[in-house]
Amino acid sequence: MKSGIKVVRGGCPCESTVNKENASPNKVAISPHDFAPLFGNEMGEVFLLVTSPKVRESLNVENIDADAAFEFIEYSWAGPESRTGLIEKFRELQQANKHGTVIWITDHEFEHYDPELIEGLKLGAISYFSGSFSTRSLTRCLEIIKSTDYNHELELEEALLDHLDGAQRIIFKSGKYNTNAIFEHQEAEHWFSLHGPIGYGQQSVLPTGELSALTDESGGYSFYSRFNINGELVLKGLPVVHRGNKDITSEDTEKTFSIMSRMYDYPVVAKVKDGLIEDIYSPTPGENPFLNAMKKLFEDDERYRKIHEIGLGTNVLCSPFVLDNFFPNERYPGVHFGLGLGGYTSYHHDLVCSDTDILFEMEDGETVNLHRKLGLVS
Numbered sequence: 622m623k624s625g626i627k628v629v630r631g632g633c634p635c636e637s638t639v640n641k642e643n644a645s646p647n648k649v650a651i652s653p654h655d656f657a658p659l660f661g662n663e664m665g666e667v668f669l670l671v672t673s674p675k676v677r678e679s680l681n682v683e684n685i686d687a688d689a690a691f692e693f694i695e696y697s698w699a700g701p702e703s704r705t706g707l708i709e710k711f712r713e714l715q716q717a718n719k720h721g722t723v724i725w726i727t728d729h730e731f732e733h734y735d736p737e738l739i740e741g742l743k744l745g746a747i748s749y750f751s752g753s754f755s756t757r758s759l760t761r762c763l764e765i766i767k768s769t770d771y772n773h774e775l776e777l778e779e780a781l782l783d784h785l786d787g788a789q790r791i792i793f794k795s796g797k798y799n800t801n802a803i804f805e806h807q808e809a810e811h812w813f814s815l816h817g818p819i820g821y822g823q824q825s826v827l828p829t830g831e832l833s834a835l836t837d838e839s840g841g842y843s844f845y846s847r848f849n850i851n852g853e854l855v856l857k858g859l860p861v862v863h864r865g866n867k868d869i870t871s872e873d874t875e876k877t878f879s880i881m882s883r884m885y886d887y888p889v890v891a892k893v894k895d896g897l898i899e900d901i902y903s904p905t906p907g908e909n910p911f912l913n914a915m916k917k918l919f920e921d922d923e924r925y926r927k928i929h930e931i932g933l934g935t936n937v938l939c940s941p942f943v944l945d946n947f948f949p950n951e952r953y954p955g956v957h958f959g960l961g962l963g964g965y966t967s968y969h970h971d972l973v974c975s976d977t978d979i980l981f982e983m984e985d986g987e988t989v990n991l992h993r994k995l996g997l998v999s
Contacts, residue, residue, distance in 0.1 A: 649756050652684040653693060653722075655767050659827070660722045660743050661818035664691050667714055667721030669742075671696045671707065676726050676749075679756050691721070698727045708738055715741055720821060728754040730867070736822050744824035751863040752878075752946035753871055765828045765938045765949055771818045774829060777935050777995055778816035781832050784991050785812075788981040792988070793956060795855040795977050798904045802852030802893055804931065809834040809848060816935070830936025830952040835959075836896065836929050842962040844924050847896030848931065854958065855904070856915075857888035858975035859942045861951045865963040877968060878946040881918075883911040884972065885944070891915075898926045924966055930959025932971065933979065937997055942975075954997040955979070 653668040668691045672680065677697065685693045696707055711734075714721055723744040725731060730750035747762055785806065794801040815831045836846040862878040864871075887909045892900040901916070903909035918925045936952040943950060950973055951957060957973040981989045992998045 647756070648679055648681040649759050649763070650681045650683055651763065652682070653689075653691070653724075654684055655763065656722065656724055656745065658769070658771055659745055659766060659818055659829075661771070661820065664722050665720030665741075665743070665821075666690075667692045667694060667719050669694045669696060669710065669714075669721055669723045671698050671723060671725040671727065673698050673727035673729055675728050676754060676759075679754075679759070680726075698725070698729060700729055701732070704732060708734070711738055711742060726759070730864075731826055733824060739824060740822050743819045743821055745819055746824065746826050748826060748948070751861070751874055752948055753875065758943075758945070758947060761943060761947075762828065762949055765936065768938055769828060769830070769936065771816075771829070774816040774935070777997075778814055778832070780995055781933070781935070781991070782814075784981050784983075784989065785832075788983050788989075790982050792980040792982060793852075793854055793977050794980055797976055798855045798888065798890060800853035800855050800890055800904075802850055802854045805849040806834065806931075809836075809931075811835040811838050813839065826948070828936055828939065828949050828952055830939065831932050831934050833930055833932035833959075836927070840964075842929065842965045844927055848928055850896050850928065850931070851894055852892075854891045854893055854974070855888055855976050856891055856911075856958070856972050856974060857884055857977075858953075858955070858957075858973045859885050859944070859950055860946075861948060861957075861971040861973065862946050863963055863969040863971070865961065865965070865967045865969060869967055874968070875946065880914045881911075881970060881972075882944075882946075883914055885942075887911040888976065889915055893928065896928050898928070918960075918970075922961070922966055925960045925970070928958050928960065929962055929969075930957075930971070932957045932959065933992075934973070935992075935995075935997055942973075954992055 720741045723742055725746035728749040731746040731748040791804040791806045792801055812834050815825055815829045819825055860881040864874050888904055889901050889912050890904050891898045903912045934952045934954050937954055939949045939952040940954055951971050953973050956977055956979050957971045960970045963969050979992055981991050
């Protein structure tokens with residue numbers, strides 16, 4: 622299985638050098654040095670900051686020294702039409718044989734690049750294509766990025782991979798609601814890991830801290846490719862709602878999140894057969910707004926019944942939840958189930974479930990709560 626997992630790797634943590642005393646009160650202070658741990662403390666000859674105008678006016682960029690070991694460059698991103706110019710900037714650096722690091726912070730969708738386009742570059746992205754941009758949100762996201770122990774993430778990744786290889790299956794269990802579902806994970810083919818520092822030629826949406834399986838290769842989607850997962854899943858926690866395309870407005874996304882976020886207070890049990898949600902019910906008496914939301918979701922598009930992604934979050938700094946449509950909630954230490962996929966459905970819903978234990982059934986018969994064993998949950 623290890624050969625099928627794509628790993629994002631890089632260096633080690635260090636102290637932030639942001640000069641907070643000079644920060645404007647209504648702006649977010651950032652420094653290229655803040656991202657040194659993310660990039661393995663190897664920044665290259667160039668630091669490239671890519672921002673949209675809305676984000677840039679909210680930033681206070683500090684500690685840009687004339688004698689710094691790297692050149693500081695900025696690029697303004699106004700949407701997809703800016704892609705060509707940014708690729709040209711990448712090529713200029715490559716032709717000059719300059720290695721570098723790139724931080725992308727925009728209120729536009731992050732657009733992934735073919736590996737050859739970012740050869741010699743390390744790229745980390747903070748995107749607000751789904752959740753709305755705010756200085757408060759960015760501040761919290763940067764706190765997580767700067768405080769993450771990336772060496773420890775590599776150790777977590779190794780332990781996760783070892784247990785995945787040695788486990789016969791994964792059980793998602795809720796003692797509170799007396800449910801369980803069995804995931805025959807050894808049959809899953811498309812595994813992706815986002816742990817550790819970013820290396821040259823690699824890119825990641827931040828923060829890091831997730832191991833996930835998809836039913837299809839990255840970016841692909843078929844309603845008929847399914848996980849071998851059966852049983853009952855408790856959907857309770859908080860969603861991350863991603864816009865499926867540029868025609869979906871931020872207002873529509875915020876409204877959809879407001880509806881789907883009822884899962885924070887109201888659990889729903891999903892009966893799953895061969896990776897498809899066949900039925901749902903409320904395990905508690907009385908009105909259940911989240912049950913109504915899920916029924917409406919399936920009425921609008923049957924494809925949401927398919928579990929497209931099973932993600933295991935591992936970043937303890939993403940707990941507790943930020944009660945908003947906040948991307949780092951996806952890295953919450955637990956499991957999330959992804960329904961739909963951008964480019965195919967109107968939204969991709971990552972349902973982050975906080976009332977579910979993740980148990981690894983090992984070949985010797987032992988059952989391991991890996992998140993607890995690794996110290997990710999109490």
